[in-house]
Amino acid sequence: MRWINRRPGRPLAVALALAPFALAALAYVAGSEARLAANPADKLLPAPSTLWDAAMAALTEADRRSGEILFWNDTFASLTRLALGVGIAAALALTLGLAAGLLPLAGAGLSPFVAAVSMAPPLALLPILFIVFGLGEVSKVALIVIGTAPFMIRDMAGRVAETPVEQIVKAETLGASSLVIALRVALPQAMPRLIQAVRLSLGPAWLFLIAAEAIAATEGLGYRIFLVRRYLAMDVILVYVAWITILAALLDLALRRLSARAFPWAEPAR
Amino acid sequence: MSFVSVRNVFQSYGDRPILERVSVEVEEGCFVSIVGASGCGKSTFLRLLLAQETPSRGEVSIAGQPPAREPGRDRGVVFQKYSVFPHLTIRDNILAAEELSARWGRLWGRARRAARERADAALARVGLAHVADQYPAALSGGMQQRLAIAQALQARPRILLLDEPFGALDPGTRLSMHDFLTELRAETPMTVFMVTHDLSEGFKLADRVLVFDKTRWDPDAPERWGATITYDFDARHGGIPFQSARAPHAA
């Protein structure tokens, strides 16, 4: 039988899925033990027990100065920025993308500009944002918007423009105005795609968020990581990195679920 | 004055002529089939009737109205595919025929309830009541086309345009769709233009069969000339005996 036709059964699939995680964990533990055996004060690869203690401390112990648990404050601050940035970008994508994809006049005016803006490297714009908006929240959210919106707008416009012309003509013969075609034909069919674009944009959004927080912030997951880096606190850094990864995975899963539930017609037939 | 009047219509894309000197007058209630070689411009002719495109020359007018510039509620259409809205349930697809012409594309309250009742009645009439709450993807090809026809008719168009509506269906389903269409027409007389590749289907359903073909042919440049109506058959009584209402090669 050809390799392209061999499929894993359920148990094998689970085992194959877990194997890389187990291997990575194993490699870490082995490396950590080797280094700690050579130098018990080594900070680079803390032992799993140290990591666990660091995680428990971060999750439960309040900061001496503020009396608050920094971990949750950081999480809240970062997620707020992320949600604002991606939310604004998605709203822009929905309105501008819909207009550009559906109205030839809007597309002619918007598409070249959005294409040009999307070529500018967002991180190079960060200093400009800091100068214009100051070091506060606005510049961080703005970086996420600038970094993710052009892709989303283009994706949305492309998708809307791909609506089969038969459907648009059909709606016209049923008496639909441009507005109604946008609201009842193009918009609902673009929504699953928007959620997909948001899922794809979350990766870059985290990147921009952490970069902005690393440079200028007083709280946030990225800020904390870069702060404790000065003390080589690998245990705290690893806990935060794992937490960010978990958050990102949960967000992705939630969006996928939302899409499947809200737009059952867009699911591939089973 | 005839109901649908096509006067000396030309259509070209760029400098490539597709249709030339097309003229035809059709009475209200007539069922016209359109046949011709692939790529000769049948769908183009339908797009002109639909006002999806405006002809390079000549005019199309319906019921004595000035030529339309874009599709509207007076013209219904069913394409071979993509004719129904995949994101709406079967019932909402029928309801769309009444809702989409509202200001915001929605009806509320009593108007909506009344429209919903009419939609359910239409679904019962075309035998789709049992799947009213499903999405079109769950339907077979024949049922999707049934839905598309019912949806187009729910808007009460003056003329119905069908572009190979049964082209993708198996022969059995096709036969039952013929009966379906014949029954619908017995209930509500309507003017229909149907493009088909199946000659017998064309003659079976139609009152008139128009044949599109090129009258001039340049072997070195086959794209030089456009097509026109070369035959116009009277197809009533099953088309027997075939009688040509228009002499071949006459404009």
Ligand SMILES: Nc1ncnc2c1ncn2[C@@H]1O[C@H](COP(=O)(O)OP(=O)(O)OP(=O)(O)O)[C@@H](O)[C@H]1O
């Ligand atoms: N928008 C367009 N721009 C340029 N050329 C076009 C356009 N639409 C159609 N054509 C060309 O015009 C010709 C006629 O197309 P049309 O779709 O009307 O043919 P048809 O008779 O319906 O063919 P078929 O039987 O295959 O459906 C084709 O050669 C096609 O490539």
Ligand SMILES: [Mg+2]
């Ligand atoms: Mg065609």
